Amino acid sequence: MLALSLALAGTALAETDRVTPVQEDYARNCQGCHRADGMGAFGSVPRLRGFVGLFTQLPEGRDYLIRVPGVVWAMLDDERLTRLMNWLLATYSPEELAPDFRPYSVDEIRRARKRPLADVQQVRARLIVELQRRGLVPPGEDGLVSARRAE
Ligand code: HEC
Secondary structure (H helix, E strand, O other): OOOHHHHHHHHHHHHHHOOOOHHHHHHHHOHHOOOOOOOEEOOEEOOOOOOOOHHHHOOHHHHHHHHOOOHHOOOOOOHHHHHHHHHHHHOHHHHHOOOOOOOOOOHHHHHHOOOOOOOOHHHHHHHHHHHHOOOOOOOOOOOOOOHHHHH
């Protein structure tokens, strides 16, 4: 029994070693809704995978991403949140990023957090329409209809 617990403790340790702190920040603060694979939840939580980067194609979209409640109110300081947002985009949606995308700066994140969006739903809907109009998102797609369906 002791040998088994020691072996298990060893595994846990090895796993913690492999997880970098930024992934841990995602796991603790975002994954409950957006899921580990970034596929969200059908109709309620948008998928990040293969989608979230699209917003950076619009100036207002870049701003939108860092003013949604889940980001603004994250229990992380500005430095860690900046690192998390840049990691999230590079990990889940590198293909969709604007060609001239510049990573977020700590200052940009700090300022955005002072201006949380009051009308998230409306701003998001408007941005989706604009992405569709530009042919970047197919008609009917909004990142919610293509999120994970309950099994
Ligand atoms: C309680 C569930 C929940 C948690 C926790 C959460 N989010 Fe979200 N997130 C949402 C929902 C729902 C939206 C859609 C906009 C809205 O209604 O807020 C969203 C939108 C977003 C968006 C904009 C993309 C889009 O398609 O609208 C980003 C970026 C984002 N979240 C990142 C994060 C990050 C980073 C964290 C962790 C620090 C996080 N979220 C935690 C539910 C959540």
